[in-house]
Amino acid sequence: MIKLIPKAHKQPLLSAIAKGDFDSIKNIIEQNKIDINAYDDYSYSPILMEVLTPYGIKNEDDRLKILRYFLEKGADPNLNCKSGYNCLHIAVQQEKLVKALDLFLDFGGDVNSADSNGGTVAYWAIQSFPWRTAGEQRQVHLKVLEKIFMLGADLDHKNKFGVTPRKWLERSSEDVQQLAEKCERLKPVYKSINTDHPEFPTNYTYPDIVKHIRKNLIPLRGEAETIAGEMLRGLDILQDEAYRNGNVNYSKTHKAFAQFILDNLAASTKTNSNETEKITKAVKQLMNSKRPYLEDDVYNYLTDQICLFHKKENNDESETNTKKWWKFWQ
Template sequence: MNTIPEQHRQALSSAIAKGEFDSMRSIIEANNIDLNAYEEQFHTPILMGVLTSYGIKNENERVEMLRYLLENGANPNLNCKAGYNSLHVAVQQQRLIKPLDLFLDFGGDVNLADNNGGTVAYWAIQSFPWRTEGEERQFHLKVLEKIFMAGADLDRKNKYGVTPRIWLERSAEDVKDLAGKCEKLKPVYKASETQQPEFPTKLKYPEIAKHIRTNLIPVRGKADTTEGEMLRGLDNLRDEAHRNGNVNFGKTHKEYADFIASTLTQAPFFDKKEKDKISSAAKKLTYAKKPYLEDDVFDYLTDQICVYYKQKNA
């Protein structure tokens, strides 16, 4: 994984966070920075940093910054460490419809799946049309048409067994008509050749975490085991914070954090110091307006869930 050079990280991150296009461009060009390099702390590519920056208040300015990066080689299909790319972020937020449209023009792959197996087509149909009308709705339909005509696979299942076509069946008539028209044209899908990077991990028990996710978390619904349900909830909390900035954070998300904290702190094999640390970590994930965007808490709690699994099955 190629990271932004250490001597330029702070200045570049600050320019992006403040939405300062000229500063961002000057730093990149003066130091020949790879536009597909990653921010080391959160392991997100530069493009995703601009896409999700809260310091950019004007969406047209965001599009201008993104276009500059794309025209100079930034790849919209690169995943962040959490397993999704810039298209997966943009397609789920109405305010980011213009960036999504732009990504599609620069080789955005509509069939690349996120960490839950959801493609751009899946999220576009599920979210569309964001209760829009008039010209705004027509623009959304235009973007949706681009997705269909890029060869979107409407029958690809996510990890819960749900396909874009299932959501299409529940869509408005204009969306159904558009999908039907595009399918009749038999669009050809051209897969991207994006090579996703290897990400470092600080997990103590990555293999146990992988085992729980693979064998103890079902494709849909609650897990049958306590450790499976804890990790399922933690993964949902991470996904909501990192991908959506807690836009959809609700009662269920807080219940996930509370369940993890109460279950682990009641376990007899953690001492008081560790229990206090667990409670403090889980508490950080309960604030709807303060999404926790670093990996340390999520990785720490994942490890404690793995310890719980090891002790329970010793």
């Protein structure tokens, strides 16, 4: 069962975190005996993630002080948020958070924990660590990467697209490759870390259909073979980009996914002008790269519409039912 920040103390606590007010944070936590691994019931992110990401904390030493307080009291850096990633996955992709990542590793951070796309901490450390840095800052990054290797990083773990950390090593600079080879020769031992992730509530109208599509119609990598599967795959990608990156990496591909969803759902509801208008309005909110949509309502609504599309298609006995989605337009 998911543990939530008590409503009476949620706003004061999150406000203190946003301001980086360490004394207030400590007082609220300790005086009210708030579970250090509790979640915000709005974003469904653990408190530790709230400390890692606020814009109000400008000084990284201040952030590290608050993070250390939480970690020393038992905060688990491996706890996933509702979108399927944890604090390490965030820290490893941002240059300014490299010291926070180092701290998480010292407090049981799991280098092989995977996000919703199967990318491990080790994968992101090699693929997207800011290797353009030089001098002293570069040495800081290399030291953290060495720690990741020596904690038993699985360099052959495939993400859902079939790409491994080792594959990215082939494109890395020589010093990174040499570091990986040195650490592998030392044969580090990985200690499995068993984090008890909570089951997050959903507002889906058809949770069984969602589960069926994700399990049976969306492959580990590449396109889905049905329209419903491809729409849900695209919606998941759009949501992940908005939540994780704030649409920083939003591209023509993301917009094409949104257009694909719009075209198919609008065509499916063309006899109901009100529903078509509602679908159009919802999808349009996912087409603005400069304004990532961070509320669950649109994603839940479109997921429900995809489920209705799937039900309709499966009740249709026509031969188009057996065609792959990209052949519908041929």
